[in-house]
Amino acid sequence: MPPVMQHDAIDLSVRGVSKHYTAFTAVDRLSLDVAKGSFFSILGPSGCGKTTLLRMIAGFIAPDEGDIVIGNQSMRGVAPNRRPVNMVFQHLALFPMMSVGDNVGYGLARRGLAKAEIQRRSEAMLERVGLPGTAGKRIDQLSGGQKQRVAIARSLVLEPTLLLLDEPLGALDLKLREHMKLELKQLQHEIGTTFVYITHDQSEALVMSDQVAVMNKGRFEQVGTPQQLYYQPASAFVAGFVGNSNRLEVNLSAAGEGTAASGLPLKLAAQQGDSSGKQVLFIRPETIALSRSEADVAAFDNRLPCQVETLYFDGANSTVQVRDARYGTPLHVALPHTGQHADLQPGETVFLGIRAEHAKAFRE
Amino acid sequence: MNVLAPRRLGLFLLLAPAVLWLALLILLPHVEVGLLSLRERVGPGEFATSFKQYLTFFDEPLYWHTFVRTALMSVIVTVLALLLAFPVAWSIAKVARGRVRAMLMAGILLPFWASELVRMLGWLILLRGSGVIPQLLFWLGFTAEPVELLYHDATILVGLVYSSLLFMLVPLINALETLDDSLIEAAYDLGGNRLDILRRIVVPHAAPGIAAGCIMVFMLTLGNYLTPVILGGKNSMWFTEQIYTQFITRFNWEQGSAFAFLLLGLSSLLVWLGLKLTGQRFADSMRRT
Numbered sequence: 001m002p003p004v005m006q007h008d009a010i011d012l013s014v015r016g017v018s019k020h021y022t023a024f025t026a027v028d029r030l031s032l033d034v035a036k037g038s039f040f041s042i043l044g045p046s047g048c049g050k051t052t053l054l055r056m057i058a059g060f061i062a063p064d065e066g067d068i069v070i071g072n073q074s075m076r077g078v079a080p081n082r083r084p085v086n087m088v089f090q091h092l093a094l095f096p097m098m099s100v101g102d103n104v105g106y107g108l109a110r111r112g113l114a115k116a117e118i119q120r121r122s123e124a125m126l127e128r129v130g131l132p133g134t135a136g137k138r139i140d141q142l143s144g145g146q147k148q149r150v151a152i153a154r155s156l157v158l159e160p161t162l163l164l165l166d167e168p169l170g171a172l173d174l175k176l177r178e179h180m181k182l183e184l185k186q187l188q189h190e191i192g193t194t195f196v197y198i199t200h201d202q203s204e205a206l207v208m209s210d211q212v213a214v215m216n217k218g219r220f221e222q223v224g225t226p227q228q229l230y231y232q233p234a235s236a237f238v239a240g241f242v243g244n245s246n247r248l249e250v251n252l253s254a255a256g257e258g259t260a261a262s263g264l265p266l267k268l269a270a271q272q273g274d275s276s277g278k279q280v281l282f283i284r285p286e287t288i289a290l291s292r293s294e295a296d297v298a299a300f301d302n303r304l305p306c307q308v309e310t311l312y313f314d315g316a317n318s319t320v321q322v323r324d325a326r327y328g329t330p331l332h333v334a335l336p337h338t339g340q341h342a343d344l345q346p347g348e349t350v351f352l353g354i355r356a357e358h359a360k361a362f363r364e
Numbered sequence: 365m366n367v368l369a370p371r372r373l374g375l376f377l378l379l380a381p382a383v384l385w386l387a388l389l390i391l392l393p394h395v396e397v398g399l400l401s402l403r404e405r406v407g408p409g410e411f412a413t414s415f416k417q418y419l420t421f422f423d424e425p426l427y428w429h430t431f432v433r434t435a436l437m438s439v440i441v442t443v444l445a446l447l448l449a450f451p452v453a454w455s456i457a458k459v460a461r462g463r464v465r466a467m468l469m470a471g472i473l474l475p476f477w478a479s480e481l482v483r484m485l486g487w488l489i490l491l492r493g494s495g496v497i498p499q500l501l502f503w504l505g506f507t508a509e510p511v512e513l514l515y516h517d518a519t520i521l522v523g524l525v526y527s528s529l530l531f532m533l534v535p536l537i538n539a540l541e542t543l544d545d546s547l548i549e550a551a552y553d554l555g556g557n558r559l560d561i562l563r564r565i566v567v568p569h570a571a572p573g574i575a576a577g578c579i580m581v582f583m584l585t586l587g588n589y590l591t592p593v594i595l596g597g598k599n600s601m602w603f604t605e606q607i608y609t610q611f612i613t614r615f616n617w618e619q620g621s622a623f624a625f626l627l628l629g630l631s632s633l634l635v636w637l638g639l640k641l642t643g644q645r646f647a648d649s650m651r652r653t
Contacts, residue, residue, distance in 0.1 A: 106551065
């Protein structure tokens, strides 16, 4: 499945691109390749430079250095209206003065196609995104999800090499966003156009993407499949940003051993080859085993007797906040989905088991 | 007890000045002028109802020629003001930021702190034969002798455009400010060029503002008295001058009233026609002013 392996067809290649502003560097010597037909996400917190990068690919901002190659053609000096790239804007930017059909047909009309042909293609595209027969409607007659699809149809009808999406789900409510996530991935799969999607929402990136680049302070921290990011984070930033984690300051004494700031000794896995010094440790709540009997956790590298503090019931995402009985280290533990420990009470004593490979230490 | 009663009273008190102003200064005089225009003097102190005043307007070519000329020049002024104001409004609404923008806004508003009379006298100083521009042209050798730049139609147009520009700028700036930049970017991204984006995105969005500005400028220009008289002199042939002449010089209030009503009716008709032709609605444009 990892499309980055097929080096034969690269739709987008960003080569050493930088953008500096007077006070800071938004994008810092960034390179990236996006394979044809893949769904590529750029994930990062706000202000990390992902929007600047996207706008450089679209052509609204010129890079200070480096080159952007789309479909084997350098985009240096090519205006946005001449690039084989279309963009779905954050707030969609549908034209309120035009009908749905005219919105979708706008790009085709600019290419000088005949009216009948524009109408035929617009209607076909609207049908493809699940909105048949809406061409005559006004934009304000559509729901949020429908507007979303019109915005995508308006870009896809031009058959771009690359479709850029600038957090288009951000304005939708939670339920619709969950739904559109799946729909967008399905649509990309059917149409086969290369999608470059930027978001600060890790769930959007993980669910939809073939490849994700985690961006921070103008640089990529890690590029990989969602699974790689989740299970093998390459840096403290990725480990902390993707998924939930318990974050502890540790002092490493050897490659496999360390002491938390509270004094708790831990067996762990140093990720960057260092065997000493201050590092940060990440333990995912769902990798921690929890039991009422000490014997159940006997096989784990770390065995911690703990006191239950607070229960957070959230259906399948239920967690419990515990505190180590000897050192007072607080930890967040996921409850098994089987409902096994649904009757836990605050104040109870439980035993935690953590494998050394699930306690990942990184230089900060 | 009606709990809304105190609120209604409050609303009534708030509206009272506006209602009084409309009733006493706009409605009442118009009723009076309307009645005046419909009577004819048949003898000393004797009056009869008739349409003679209105017929005079159509029978006497001088009057309706003057009206047509006034209306045509007002249309030209409106078009010129729109063409001049649009790029300025665009720069203020979309290009300028922060302090520069505040300064530009002040720059267009400040001249209007001086009275129209003073501003017109300023043009007089610049344009008259012994004034600044003719002397400068003569001194630089462009003209053999100082040329009189006053009392031409072009001079009247310049003065009218200048005095009405603000009323075009403000609704245009308001309309353009509400245009989301991402719409322009989206159109550009989808292959539109500048002209195309202007035609398909910017103008349709700003249309109510454009209509509002055009109505304001057209009506103000049509009813302007000072500018044509000062810059155009006795021969400016502006319709308001005819009304003035009837009321003040001829002391024929009946005829003056009829002219005043004709001006109101005909100009409203022209505005209505303009809105119909461009497919705009009056309520939309008034919301933008």
